[in-house]
Amino acid sequence: GAGVSQSPSNKVTEKGKDVELRCDPISGHTALYWYRQSLGQGLEFLIYFQGNSAPDKSGLPSDRFSAERTGGSVSTLTIQRTQQEDSAVYLCASSLVSFNQPQHFGDGTRLSIL
Amino acid sequence: GESVGLHLPTLSVQEGDNSIINCAYSNSASDYFIWYKQESGKGPQFIIDIRSNMDKRQGQRVTVLLNKTVKHLSLQIAATQPGDSAVYFCAEKSSGDKLTFGTGTRLAVRP
Numbered sequence: 128g129a130g131v132s133q134s135p136s137n138k139v140t141e142k143g144k145d146v147e148l149r150c151d152p153i154s155g156h157t158a159l160y161w162y163r164q165s166l167g168q169g170l171e172f173l174i175y176f177q178g179n180s181a182p183d184k185s186g187l188p189s190d191r192f193s194a195e196r197t198g199g200s201v202s203t204l205t206i207q208r209t210q211q212e213d214s215a216v217y218l219c220a221s222s223l224v225s226f227n228q229p230q231h232f233g234d235g236t237r238l239s240i241l
Numbered sequence: 242g243e244s245v246g247l248h249l250p251t252l253s254v255q256e257g258d259n260s261i262i263n264c265a266y267s268n269s270a271s272d273y274f275i276w277y278k279q280e281s282g283k284g285p286q287f288i289i290d291i292r293s294n295m296d297k298r299q300g301q302r303v304t305v306l307l308n309k310t311v312k313h314l315s316l317q318i319a320a321t322q323p324g325d326s327a328v329y330f331c332a333e334k335s336s337g338d339k340l341t342f343g344t345g346t347r348l349a350v351r352p
Contacts, residue, residue: 169344170340
């Protein structure tokens, strides 16, 4: 079956530009998560959406980062005025329900800031 | 703050042998743990999970053990194959529903 889909798979942009990363979760999954993974590191939580509840934004590193989820499905992570330290793989995950269910990940967007 | 970590950053095993990957956690209130496998260029792939009311759970060729007394989690892979070569992460469900990940253990399988 279809898994979590992320686009683009790779993005190269100049410092100072804005970028948008897209995530299509597994159909029917009500919870959606964004993580960031720097080279050779573990995953860093960014933001979490569950149904119609207010998102948990506690992991966003600065106000340049924002995310939205439209219609309870597709999500977009936006980074404004990108910096070189934003270079990383951005991973999206979804789960069926939020309570003690495994999160299923997409293959991520590799973001490179020149 | 709370954290999840791994004892061994790299593990090299002979094909056909069993592998054991260890993980320590510090949040005694955690009630859910997951092991993920990540191959190069791919997202983490769910392997197996365990709830805190269990000590052991088995899957296909994999077993997860949870020792709440010493806050230790392990992943056992039976008859390790070349396709098992990857980075393995343990994750802990911390406050709310987000996961806290360890830094990962790289498993290398020798032919």
